[in-house]
Each structure stands twice: as structure tokens, then as C-alpha cells.
Amino acid sequence: xxxxxxxxxxxxxxxxEDWQAYVGHxxxxxxxxxxxxxxxxxxxxxxxxxFLIHFARAYALAAFKSDGxxxxxxxxxxxxxxxxxxxxxxxxxxxxxxxxEAAMAGLPEADANLAYTRFVLDTGMTGDLxxxxxxxxxxxxxxxxxxxxxKADPHSDLTAGNPYRDWIEMxxxxxxxxxxxxxxxxxxxxxxxxxxxxxxxxxxxxxxxAIFATATRLEIGFWDMGLRPPG
Amino acid sequence: xxxxxxxxxxxxxxxxEDWQAYVGHxxxxxxxxxxxxxxxxxxxxxxxxxFLIHFARAYALAAFKSDGxxxxxxxxxxxxxxxxxxxxxxxxxxxxxxxxEAAMAGLPEADANLAYTRFVLDTGMTGDLxxxxxxxxxxxxxxxxxxxxxKADPHSDLTAGNPYRDWIEMxxxxxxxxxxxxxxxxxxxxxxxxxxxxxxxxxxxxxxxAIFATATRLEIGFWDMGLRPPG
Amino acid sequence: xxxxxxxxxxxxxxxxEDWQAYVGHxxxxxxxxxxxxxxxxxxxxxxxxxFLIHFARAYALAAFKSDGxxxxxxxxxxxxxxxxxxxxxxxxxxxxxxxxEAAMAGLPEADANLAYTRFVLDTGMTGDLxxxxxxxxxxxxxxxxxxxxxKADPHSDLTAGNPYRDWIEMxxxxxxxxxxxxxxxxxxxxxxxxxxxxxxxxxxxxxxxAIFATATRLEIGFWDMGLRPPG
Amino acid sequence: xxxxxxxxxxxxxxxxEDWQAYVGHxxxxxxxxxxxxxxxxxxxxxxxxxFLIHFARAYALAAFKSDGxxxxxxxxxxxxxxxxxxxxxxxxxxxxxxxxEAAMAGLPEADANLAYTRFVLDTGMTGDLxxxxxxxxxxxxxxxxxxxxxKADPHSDLTAGNPYRDWIEMxxxxxxxxxxxxxxxxxxxxxxxxxxxxxxxxxxxxxxxAIFATATRLEIGFWDMGLRPPG
Numbered sequence: 001x002x003x004x005x006x007x008x009x010x011x012x013x014x015x016x017e018d019w020q021a022y023v024g025h026x027x028x029x030x031x032x033x034x035x036x037x038x039x040x041x042x043x044x045x046x047x048x049x050x051f052l053i054h055f056a057r058a059y060a061l062a063a064f065k066s067d068g069x070x071x072x073x074x075x076x077x078x079x080x081x082x083x084x085x086x087x088x089x090x091x092x093x094x095x096x097x098x099x100x101e102a103a104m105a106g107l108p109e110a111d112a113n114l115a116y117t118r119f120v121l122d123t124g125m126t127g128d129l130x131x132x133x134x135x136x137x138x139x140x141x142x143x144x145x146x147x148x149x150x151k152a153d154p155h156s157d158l159t160a161g162n163p164y165r166d167w168i169e170m171x172x173x174x175x176x177x178x179x180x181x182x183x184x185x186x187x188x189x190x191x192x193x194x195x196x197x198x199x200x201x202x203x204x205x206x207x208x209x210a211i212f213a214t215a216t217r218l219e220i221g222f223w224d225m226g227l228r229p230p231g
Numbered sequence: 232x233x234x235x236x237x238x239x240x241x242x243x244x245x246x247x248e249d250w251q252a253y254v255g256h257x258x259x260x261x262x263x264x265x266x267x268x269x270x271x272x273x274x275x276x277x278x279x280x281x282f283l284i285h286f287a288r289a290y291a292l293a294a295f296k297s298d299g300x301x302x303x304x305x306x307x308x309x310x311x312x313x314x315x316x317x318x319x320x321x322x323x324x325x326x327x328x329x330x331x332e333a334a335m336a337g338l339p340e341a342d343a344n345l346a347y348t349r350f351v352l353d354t355g356m357t358g359d360l361x362x363x364x365x366x367x368x369x370x371x372x373x374x375x376x377x378x379x380x381x382k383a384d385p386h387s388d389l390t391a392g393n394p395y396r397d398w399i400e401m402x403x404x405x406x407x408x409x410x411x412x413x414x415x416x417x418x419x420x421x422x423x424x425x426x427x428x429x430x431x432x433x434x435x436x437x438x439x440x441a442i443f444a445t446a447t448r449l450e451i452g453f454w455d456m457g458l459r460p461p462g
Numbered sequence: 463x464x465x466x467x468x469x470x471x472x473x474x475x476x477x478x479e480d481w482q483a484y485v486g487h488x489x490x491x492x493x494x495x496x497x498x499x500x501x502x503x504x505x506x507x508x509x510x511x512x513f514l515i516h517f518a519r520a521y522a523l524a525a526f527k528s529d530g531x532x533x534x535x536x537x538x539x540x541x542x543x544x545x546x547x548x549x550x551x552x553x554x555x556x557x558x559x560x561x562x563e564a565a566m567a568g569l570p571e572a573d574a575n576l577a578y579t580r581f582v583l584d585t586g587m588t589g590d591l592x593x594x595x596x597x598x599x600x601x602x603x604x605x606x607x608x609x610x611x612x613k614a615d616p617h618s619d620l621t622a623g624n625p626y627r628d629w630i631e632m633x634x635x636x637x638x639x640x641x642x643x644x645x646x647x648x649x650x651x652x653x654x655x656x657x658x659x660x661x662x663x664x665x666x667x668x669x670x671x672a673i674f675a676t677a678t679r680l681e682i683g684f685w686d687m688g689l690r691p692p693g
Numbered sequence: 694x695x696x697x698x699x700x701x702x703x704x705x706x707x708x709x710e711d712w713q714a715y716v717g718h719x720x721x722x723x724x725x726x727x728x729x730x731x732x733x734x735x736x737x738x739x740x741x742x743x744f745l746i747h748f749a750r751a752y753a754l755a756a757f758k759s760d761g762x763x764x765x766x767x768x769x770x771x772x773x774x775x776x777x778x779x780x781x782x783x784x785x786x787x788x789x790x791x792x793x794e795a796a797m798a799g800l801p802e803a804d805a806n807l808a809y810t811r812f813v814l815d816t817g818m819t820g821d822l823x824x825x826x827x828x829x830x831x832x833x834x835x836x837x838x839x840x841x842x843x844k845a846d847p848h849s850d851l852t853a854g855n856p857y858r859d860w861i862e863m864x865x866x867x868x869x870x871x872x873x874x875x876x877x878x879x880x881x882x883x884x885x886x887x888x889x890x891x892x893x894x895x896x897x898x899x900x901x902x903a904i905f906a907t908a909t910r911l912e913i914g915f916w917d918m919g920l921r922p923p924g
Contacts, residue, residue: 515765518769519756519757519765522753522772523757525750526754531780534746534749534776538773538776545762546769549762
């Protein structure tokens with residue numbers, strides 16, 4: 001049997017430069033050393049509120065498209081976590097940054113947000129559960145990688161002086177790391193059931209790699225957007 | 232403002248004979264007086280297991296199609312309840328009737344089941360959230376009506392001598408009645424937002440009534456199936 | 463490279479008895495020898511009108527789900543043929559049997575029709591293009607097989623005395639045979655792109671075979687329905 | 694009965710500034726006077742090839758979601774026109790600009806393209822046929838308005854000296870104007886069936902207006918993209 005995490009690792013290996021540009025983006029590095037302008041972070045937080053709603057819709061779609069109870073339950077658990085835990089945490093966290101839920105709900109959605117979320121949703125509608133999980137993976141797993149890396153990086157400022165320390169701790173924390181691990185394992189499982197032991201040798205692989213690369217590129221676009229607050 | 236439950240009451244009023252044929256079906260009456268052959272009930276339970284999976288998928292679709300957090304959360308709560316409470320209860324309950332989960336998962340799906348569940352899902356894909364909620368309502372709300380009626384009906388046998396007493400008590404019970412009430416209220420709310428105060432005066436009403444009548448008719452077909460156990 | 467038609471042949475080989483029960487159904491045999499009661503045929507024609515609409519919707523879905531222009535164009539051509547040629551022929555043909563389009567449009571949809579068409583549509587929504595094409599194939603290709611077989615069968619009455627002769631000639635005719643051939647070839651092509659040279663060795667095969675068997679079984683249900691005209 | 698084109702006119706009236714920014718965009722004006730850099734036009738043409746594919750998918754979705762033959766046939770005719778006429782014309786036209794179909798098929802999809810097309814597709818999946826037609830209308834009808842305006846505008850150069858003259862003539866031409874008129878009429882018809890005579894008084898109107906404004910804004914983003922050719 002293939003080693004755990006093989007499918008996700010193989011997907012990353014198809015676009016190493018895009019992946020690095022995403023997880024090591026200037027926005028990320030400046031979260032780490034605390035130098036990110038607060039207007040950028042607030043812009044990011046507001047758009048992330050909208051993002052989470054569509055991301056939750058994507059997990060609802062994954063539940064709809066699952067052909068077994070295990071996958072349905074995993075997707076439903078993500079949906080529940082996003083709607084009832086993540087969004088509440090996000091709202092509470094944003095309140096600390098002076099952003100009310102009403103204000104965020106009224107924000108115009110940035111094009112980078114539209115492009116990313118609707119690409120994921122359309123990929124899910126067009127293809128099967130595996131296509132959808134691949135499109136979701138750069139976000140779910142990438143944030144865990146970013147959190148862990150910032151936590152370990154000597155350039156990071158993890159003192160109370162870094163206004164983004166809580167953000168880093170959240171994604172570096174055990175709870176989020178386990179969520180990402182579960183997503184990686186589901187990818188292995190669903191890929192095995194559809195493509196066999198070596199997913200990367202399957203005829204569909206190039207299409208899956210293209211989905212992964214596009215989603216990763218759209219994550220870069222999301223960070224780029226964060227660096228350009230309106231007004 | 233229209234009285235609570237108005238939309239559902241108006242839908243029922245468009246097909247009173249079909250509705251009565253469903254909630255007062257021979258299968259239901261024989262659950263009430265305990266005279267239903269056990270082979271019929273077992274056949275019903277096995278198909279209901281498959282039904283619950285597709286019904287859960289329909290609520291996942293409702294979460295995907297919601298355009299606000301309140302509706303998303305209500306749909307996600309139903310999905311969670313179906314996957315993590317109802318199905319577990321069902322599996323445990325069925326074990327008492329000698330049906331293992333593995334056996335139910337391997338059953339061929341009856342045509343009446345395919346017709347009903349896929350009609351609901353296709354109605355949801357084709358239309359909007361309101362079309363989908365209307366298609367779901369005969370089941371969610373009808374079972375509460377059936378439970379309450381059997382509990383109150385003097386012909387019912389609510390002693391330990393009726394092997395279906397637990398089934399009646401479950402749907403007559405407060406917990407399930409509240410689930411049905413929440414569905415009725417969501418229907419009011421979503422219809423008001425899309426059709427205004429008097430849904431039955433809206434141009435779309437005849438189409439919604441047709442969806443409701445078809446779903447009700449397919450519930451009748453489901454009970455009919457229950458009365459015809461294979462072999 | 464695998465021989466043409468391999469995927470469809472392999473699918474049939476997974477459920478030979480169901481396949482035979484479908485293509486050699488009593489309804490089919492009695493079309494062949496002309497002994498089918500006309501009420502049965504009229505009932506079938508009316509339901510087939512509704513069926514064609516949902517079948518057209520399934521090809522629209524196939525166009526939506528295609529990831530290349532060749533498949534999009536093939537699905538769009540089927541959609542166009544169904545809406546603009548088949549339905550017109552059907553309406554004209556039915557007029558000869560005393561069924562007006564208005565009458566057919568007002569018919570209640572039989573449960574067997576709902577079960578079959580909505581199963582195909584939900585299979586398409588849930589899975590990818592290959593799942594959908596597999597679900598569509600028993601109808602498209604099966605009718606060509608039925609037509610060719612009736613035409614060649616010594617028990618068939620191909621004289622003007624058989625009221626169903628035109629029906630047989632239509633499906634045995636070169637035009638329809640070519641439509642079916644194109645569907646068989648598309649199945650080969652799409653399966654090769656997703657599963658490789660030997661589709662039947664792919665992990666997904668058992669799921670595809672289950673879709674095929676269910677669709678075939680629902681075709682049997684459609685013929686059964688034809689034998690039971692209402693009233 | 695409301696005057697023809699009322700729904701589309703009312704939608705435009707909800708966002709007059711965005712609409713003007715779209716139809717009178719710098720990209721458009723410079724097509725008119727011939728001053729647009731050719732690199733911009735080539736960039737636009739390449740992305741438009743990808744756009745047309747997803748736009749065709751959106752009409753396939755409209756056919757799938759139609760609940761009557763008239764709407765299905767209109768959507769199928771648009772799908773056919775896009776796949777078999779527009780795309781061929783586009784490919785032929787692009788060849789004149791030194792862009793081969795193979796080159797266009799290999800282009801990376803711009804974020805502005807992803808945002809626009811996937812927003813339209815997701816709007817269609819989430820809502821009903823009316824939501825989808827509203828999302829499609831700024832493109833279909835806007836291009837007719839742009840063509841007619843450029844053709845009539847005294848600042849336009851309609852001599853052979855303007856390399857974009859053919860483009861203007863195509864969208865100003867009778868054939869395209871009729872396509873746009875048919876889309877406007879379908880919007881009236883579908884809105885009347887779902888919202889009644891005065892669509893703008895229906896509770897759903899604000900949501901439809903939001904869809905229209907977002908699609909218009911994404912058209913602006915598409916022209917903006919055209920002004921920024923890569924490299």
C-alpha cells in the first residue's frame with residue numbers, strides 16, 4: 001500500500017514553483033515577522049469571511065457527491081466545522097480587529113475571491129468527488145503547512161509583539177493540523193478507490209494535476225489581493 | 232405577516248386526496264394497530280436505510296444552494312442529524328429487527344425508492360432552494376403528522392403488544408415534532424423571501440404545487456412498496 | 463488499442479441476464495410479432511414523450527460536464543437531435559396513433575419513468591461524464607440492438623399488417639444505428655481517457671457496472687410499465 | 694402586458710454606472726477608433742476562446758434547468774450556435790490575427806476569465822433558470838449594445854483602416870442583434886412566469902439585481918484584462 005499522504009505529495013510535486021510561491025508568499029512571510037500592514041490583514045479577513053461561506057458550500061457539494069457514508073460523514077463534519085466553529089471563531093477574531101459580521105457580510109466580493117471559490121465549485125459540479133477534493137486541498141492542507149512553517153521559521157516573531165501571532169498559532173495548532181491530516185488521508189482513500197494504488201500513473205492524473213495547479217495559483221491570487229487593500 | 236405554517240398548509244390544500252392517501256395509507260394504519268406483517272416492515276426498514284442516505288444528500292444540496300448562513304446552517308443541521316443521529320438510531324433499531332447494517336447496505340434499491348429520492352434530488356438541481364424544500368416537505372412534515380395522528384388515534388395500539396409502538400413514539404415524540412416544525416418554518420421563510428407574503432398567489436405556485444403533489448404521490452408509492460416485500 | 467465497442471461489450475457482460483430481460487422483453491417481442499395491445503403501445507408512447515424530455519436534459523448535462531470540445535459537440539448534437547428531430551418525429555408518429563402533443567404534455571409521469579430518468583440525471587450530477595454516459599448507454603445502444611434484432615428475427619412480422627413495423631424500421635434503420643455507434647465510440651474514448659486501455663481492470667469498474675445494471679433494470683421496468691396501461 | 698425588454702431595462706437601471714463603465718470601457722472605445730494595441734486584442738481573443746467554451750457550458754446548463762420545451766430549445770440553439778458557429782468563426786477570425794486554435798487551447802486561463810465564467814456557472818447551479826439567464830444577459834445583450842453603439846458613434850473609424858472593423862460589424866450586424874433580442878425576450882418570458890408582470894416588484898428582485906451587477910462588474914474586469922496583455 002502506498003505511504004500516507006502520497007497523493008497530496010505527488011500533486012505538489014507537479015507544480016513545485018507555484019506551491020512555493022503560495023506557501024512562501026510575501027503576505028505569509030509578513031504575517032510571520034509581523035510586518036504586514038494592518039489594512040492588508042483587515043482586507044484579507046473580510047474577504048476570508050466570504051470565502052468561508054463558499055468553501056462551506058463546496059463541502060456540502062462533497063457530501064452530495066459522496067458515494068459512501070464514510071466520505072459523506074467526513075464532508076458533513078467539515079461543513080459543520082466551517083459553519084459552526086470556524087465562522088464563529090472568525091467572526092470573534094475579526095471583532096478584535098474592528099470588523100463586525102454585518103460589515104463583512106456587506107463587503108463586495110473581490111474578483112480573486114470569486115475566481116477561486118467558483119472555480120472550486122464548478123470543478124466539483126463538472127467532475128466527481130475526487131476532482132472536488134483535489135481542488136479543495138491546496139487551501140485545507142496549505143494553511144496547515146503555512147502555520148507549521150511560520151511556527152518553526154527563525155524569522156517569525158512569535159512574541160506578543162506580532163499582531164498575527166494568534167493567526168499563526170491557530171493554523172500551527174494541533175486541532176487544525178489534524179483537520180489537514182484528515183483531508184490528506186481522504187484524498188489517499190478516494191484516489192485509491194478510483195485510480196488504484198498509484199494515482200500518478202492513472203490517465204486522469206494530468207487533469208487532476210491541472211486542477212491542483214489552478215487552485216494553487218488562485219491561492220497566490222488571494223494573497224496578492226490581500227496586499228492590495230481598497231482605498 | 233402570514234400565520235406560521237401557511238405555505239405548507241396551502242401546499243397540502245392543493246392535493247388533499249393524495250395527502251390523505253399518504254398519511255392514512257394502509258401501511259400506516261397497520262403500523263397503528265400492529266397488524267402489519269413483519270416481512271413488510273423489514274422490507275420497509277431496509278429500503279428506508281437507503282432512502283436516508285439520499286435524503287441526507289438532498290440536505291447537503293440544500294446547504295449548497297442556500298444563499299444565507301441561516302438556511303445553510305439549518306440544512307447542515309439536518310444533514311448532520313440524518314447522518315449522525317437518525318442513521319445510527321435506524322441501524323440500532325433495525326438490529327433489533329434482525330437487520331444488520333451490512334445487509335441493508337447490500338440491498339438492491341427498490342424502484343419506488345429510486346423514483347422518490349432521485350425526483351427530489353433532480354428537483355433540487357433543476358430549481359432553487361425553494362423547489363428543493365417543497366420536494367422534501369411531504370416526507371419531513373408528513374412523518375410528524377403520521378406519528379401524531381397514530382398516537383392520538385383510538386384505533387392505535389400503543390401497548391407493548393404492538394411491535395411498531397417504538398416507531399410511532401419516535402415520530403410522535405417531541406424531538407421529531409420539533410424537526411418538522413423547523414422545516415415548516417423554513418418553508419415559510421424561504422417562500423416569503425422569494426414569493427412574498429402570499430406564496431399561493433405567486434406565478435410559481437402551480438409549479439411548486441406540482442412538485443409537492445408528485446413527492447406526496449411518491450410517498451404513497453413508498454408505502455405501497457412496503458406492502459410488497461420481495462420473495 | 464482495444465477493439466471498438468469494448469467498453470460497452472464489457473458492461474453488458476457484467477449483467478447478461480438483466481440485459482437479455484431488457485432487449486428480449488415481452489413488450490419487445492410483441493412489437494415484433496404485432497401482438498402487443500394497442501393500449502399498451504399508446505401508454506408507452508405517451509410516457510416516452512416525457513422520457514425524451516428528461517433524456518434531452520441528460521445530454522445537456524453531458525455537454526455541461528464535458529472537458530473538451532469533441533465531447534461537448536457530441537452531447538450537443540444528441541441534445542439537438544432529441545429536441546428538434548426525435549421529438550418532432552415522435553409527435554408526428556404519435557398523432558398517427560391518436561395522441562396529440564398537448565395530451566402527452568398533460569399526462570402524469572409514471573413512476574417507472576421518474577425512477578429511470580431521475581436516476582440517470584442524478585448519476586450525472588453525482589459523478590463525472592463517464593458515469594453519465596454509462597447510465598445513458600443502455601437506452602441509446604439497447605434500442606439499436608432491439609431494432610436490429612427484431613428486423614432479423616424470423617418471428618417478426620415486417621409486413622404492413624404489423625402496426626409496429628414503422629417503429630421497428632426506425633430503430634433498425636441506418637440513421638439510428640449510426641447514432642448508437644457514435645455513443646459506443648464515445649464511451650470507448652471517454653473511458654480510455656479516464657481509465658486507460660482496459661476499463662474493466664480499473665478500480666472504478668465495479669461502480670460503473672452497478673450504474674449500467676441499474677439503468678438496464680430500469681429499462682425493464684419501463685417495458686413492464688408499457689404492459690400495464692392505466693384504466 | 695409589460696413592454697418587451699422591460700426586465701433587461703429594469704436590471705440595467707439598477708446599476709447604471711457599472712453598465713456604462715462596461716459598455717463604454719476604454720477597451721471598447723479603442724476598438725471603435727482603432728487605437729487599441731494589437732497585443733491587447735490578441736490577448737482578448739485568446740481568452741475569449743476559453744470564455745466561449747464555458748459560456749457554451751452555461752447554455753447547456755440552461756437547457757438542463759429549463760422546465761418546458763420552448764426554453765430548452767432556445768438554450769440548445771444558443772449552445773449549438775456557440776459550439777458550431779461562433780467558435781468556428783472565432784477560430785477563423787483569430788487565424789487572421791495569427792492565433793491558431795491549438796495555441797488558444799493551450800493558453801493559461803486568466804483570473805478575470807475564471808472569475809466571470811465560474812460565477813455565471815455557479816449562479817446557475819445554485820439558483821434556477823431565471824438566475825442563470827440574468828447572469829448571462831450582460832454578455833449576450835451588452836455586446837449587441839456595444840456593437841450598435843460603436844457602429845453609430847461618430848468617433849468610430851469604420852474604414853478598412855481600423856483593424857477592428859470586422860469585430861464591430863459582427864456585433865452590430867443583424868444576425869447578432871437578433872440573438873440578443875431573443876435573449877431579452879426570453880428574460881421577459883421566464884421572469885413573467887416566475888415573478889409575474891412586474892419583475893422589479895418581486896421579493897427576489899434585489900437578488901437578481903445583485904447577480905446582474907456582479908456579472909456586469911466581471912465584464913469590466915474582462916476588458917481590464919484585455920488592456921493588460923502578458924509579458
